Amino acid sequence: MSDIYLFEAIHSARSIRKLSPDQVPDELITRVLEAATQAPSGGNAQNWFFVVVRDPEQKAKVAAVYRKGSEIARQVYAARGRPKHMSEAQYRRFNQGGGWLWDHIAEAPVILAVCLKRRAMPARDKLPPEIDYDVECGYLDRIQGASIYPAVQNILLACRALGLGTVLTTNHLRCEGDLKEALGIPDDVTTYALMPIGWPLQNFGPLTRKPVREVAFADRWGEAWQD
């Protein structure tokens, strides 16, 4: 059974955008999805769904949606410019890597659509009057990501452990209706990520990240965490 140590996986699970078109055995995808379903979710509701797209016609439809959303992303990135913490070389690689995927996602043997069914609110008259129903609905909206992106991170790490490449993408959300139509996703289900999965044509980690001392505080904002 293929496996690696946790910290090795976490520290080398680079976003992999260049993938071989070679097939990935179904049982590996199942292991990745098992890992996804071990994640926590609000109220342990486990409202996640995963559409494993391998059929070439379906992949082409998904790729067209991703391309459309990515074209908008390209223009926003260009207007935003290079983030301060990235070097010119890092930023160039970042743009080239992302841009490459925009045109080639259909070449991945698998594109995984990660979905979450909206958690139901109790009926308004079932809640005590001192609870603001609309505030509570807003809270429910805000915490949806907490019930699906932990599963997405498990997918990224499980792929890494199995030697598979993948990357978390969200550009399709700019035209999500098109994706839901292509995949037949019901109205009360929302998509959260498109993840191409396949054998990597790039190397895994290590990763370059901001050091902990720049992002951690002790007891209150602004008080240095001594690492």
Next chain:
Amino acid sequence: MSDIYLFEAIHSARSIRKLSPDQVPDELITRVLEAATQAPSGGNAQNWFFVVVRDPEQKAKVAAVYRKGSEIARQVYAARGRPKHMSEAQYRRFNQGGGWLWDHIAEAPVILAVCLKRRAMPARDKLPPEIDYDVECGYLDRIQGASIYPAVQNILLACRALGLGTVLTTNHLRCEGDLKEALGIPDDVTTYALMPIGWPLQNFGPLTRKPVREVAFADRWGEAWQD
């Protein structure tokens, strides 16, 4: 160096709510935060911040906010009732475990507040006119969770590997302003999770989850994934 295999970590990283008050060495918290910062984030922006609350007075303030948000949660859960996929016994344990933490979070040696600085939009006049600025702002709102909850999952798994217990909580978001005031968090930074961390007084995994065949589809919604 303490470490376990990835799939073992993923399959046993149970939510741990009962924690010993014994101190956790700073270097373990730093390792956990290093793991968090390896996660992906939109545009690799790494806008995460972590406030490590250990001071008893600060913890008491955080605990009061969590208690206040949890009291609302309690009433919503009661109105919603038992989810279909949980047995009566599981649901009772779920309520008892959650409820216990509502009153005892301050006993954890560490409460970690996980934050994300809102990513800046380019100025409206920098974007081409064919891009709908408000739609793009909405997209940015929707994808914030994709830039912080993967880091949260790395925290959950790193704690598991180091033998530390923790749990992802969000109840405080119902009264987030109180938390931001207590911790001095700036206006343009949002909190996403409160995570008590300490040595567990409960056992790790295995976890009970819906089987993959109930949540995975092949190529389109409704078409069974054969696992």
